Amino acid sequence: MRYRVTHRTTYAYDEDVASSFGLAHLRPRELPWQQVAARTVVIDPVPGDITEDIDCYGNVVSYFHVSQPHTQLTIDATSEVTVLPTVYDTEALAGAWESARPLAKPTASPRSWAATEFALESPKVRHIGAAREYGAASFAPGRPIGDAVTDLMHRIKADFHYDKTATTVTSTVADVFEKRAGVCQDFAHLALACLRSHGIAARYVSGYLATRPATGTPRLVGADASHAWVAAWLPGSDQWLAFDPTNDQWVSDRHVTVAWGRDYGDVPPVKGVIFTEAKNSTLRVSVDVAPLEDSAEPSPGPALS
Template sequence: MRYRLRHTTSYSYSWPVDMSYHLLHLTLQSGPRQTVTDCAVHTAPEGRTGEIGRDHFGNLVSHLSIEEPHTRFDVELTAEVDVQPFTAPPEAETPPWESIRDLLNGDGFPKAFEPCEFALGSPMADADDAIAAYAAQSLPPGRPILAAARELTKRIHDDFRYDPTATEVFTPVAEAMKQRAGVCQDFAHLQIAMLRSHGLAARYVSGYIRTMQPGDENGLRGADASHAWVSVWCGDAHGWIDLDPTNDLVVSEDHVTLAVGRDYNDISPVRGVVLGGGPHRVGVAVELLPLDAPPKQAPAQAQGQSQGQTQTQSPSIAPPSTPKA
């Protein structure tokens, strides 16, 4: 499936920002399941941009400094990407979850060195007793890792209420567990914490999910905004398999990957340091449409947390000509 992506973020400040510095995880890269044919990031004010580099997890990252007063900061990502379908292996053919745990542990000398980092706790996906107990129900002895992870995905989807008003960006995962409510970010953090609580490796994946069009029979929760899901390590033979607890599915053609990390804090799309500005409002708008679909009307000037963005012309931040997979 070939997509056209547009992701806009707008910050409106109460009074002028004197200067600011931003770190942007907004550059798509090609990988095993997607090929990026075009990608650009535009900002207003344009500021000064540094070369695109890679962070600890291999994501493309860019830096932006703005040294002029401004009361509004706009960022727009536009891209075209070809996403390949993915079919997960039969669950029964994946190893028992305990064998994966043992590879990641290795009595302090893990045999699976690279994935083992994602078996450790992180600030936004740290498990407590309630989270570990919930996960244990899906992890009886000898169960294949993918079967266990898929059941956990379904249980989160069925047991937790999708409610954008229930949590905020930095709501602790334990609070989302207590409320049994949240959004895609919370559900991803919950499943990651649950898997890690039993010694398994799970990554946080940020990206986008296909925008619903008239006539679509089954709506996908989390469309029209940044999306998040989980990547579970299923051993050397099967590698990382992505699961979406918000929609109870194995990630395939409906998702575009932006970045991977331990949790949201590693790969938030826009973060930075601001001098001045005072209280501010943030608005985000996303559309991920098949290339043959007509573009939606540009988002209107948004209000409050649903604020959209009016993009002005500015130079772009382009990815390297041959990004690594």
Template structure:
């Protein structure tokens, strides 16, 4: 729930409050570098409330200069995607922290089906940025955003066959496509700005946790994030919280509850510019 600091995201303040007060707490970073807050409540309680609050600065992603020719994007310095695949074949050329995202994970398995779908965008010699942009748009256009047909446990192959799902499914599908071509790609969980800047449309996934992905774009470019739910590269409206191989590595909360009866879950997310918060408070 606490934002992840990166080259373009600076976390100025961050806090987590829990009700009822835990008997034990422990903070650490997991294998992927995500902030983890562990706690135990050993007394009887009927409600568990976890509130996370953060103040962050988000800089735009430095994408290469793009031009349009006959409706197709061309990015300055965009290397052929096959070159990135070759760079990703050995630890002699790339760090293991990049290479590990080439392989299958518990919820994502590469296959010829995903590779075939991806190759309509990743044609021979095409630049990786241009091909990734096209695949991101195609998933947005070809798949229905539907909150009923899938859940957090739906296999990627099933959501692909249904041609429907939510942000988690679309991120899994695009990662499966990219890994099936040999391109390292990772799952990103985070938040979207609740109210978009003037003149822009409200993104799908605001007011709740959101999912997108990042693909390794080769030496000199590093990781580039894209959002198939909204058919775009991730920008200043995207605030990353966790990264991992798939959703199983980054679920917002997990644990064990002992007790009976029925339970319900409610999640609220608000992401607002600081100046808007100050204006609303009258300060």
């Protein structure tokens, strides 16, 4: 599938901001299953300094500094992307889940070292007892890694409710267990905690999901949102099985990959520091993932999920 992705982030302040430093993960990655024809990031006011770099996980990162006074900052990212369905190695999917633990099985693959970091705790994914206990139901001894991960995905969808009011960007895995609700970021962190607490290497993935309207209903421009999912390591092939616990499905050609890391804290769409006397501010985010032939200007949509 070919898409045009537009992502607009607008900050507004009640007093001048003298200086704004920002970091953005808004440019989709080039991957074997994803080709990027174009990608741009435009910032208003125009930054005095803007730099693009590659971080330690291979993500494209934009750094910028707006030094002129402003009461509004707008970041527009536009990309044209082709996404192909991923074909997984069937033998790797059939391997026992225990082999996907790079700390316990460092010789399972020549690249086990590269997966090790993703089996460790991270600031937003703590290996709490509740996560280990919940995950245990999916990880019977010797169960194929593909089956175990898929079962965990099904259970999260059945046992946790999508509710944008239940959590915030600072909520923990323990909070999600307590409320049994959250958004895609929370369900990704929950799945990661279940996997990693059993030693399985898995990474947090940020990106976009193209929505499909009901038959006979026009697609709403701007109705998409930033999305998050998980990829579990398959040591037999060094592939990563990407799955979407929010929607109970393996990642498909509807998912556009932007960045990955240990958790949300490594790859937020935009973060930064401002110098201002402002007491109040507002944030608006609009996202649109449109089939290329149907692409149009974005309209305001939901905030990051």
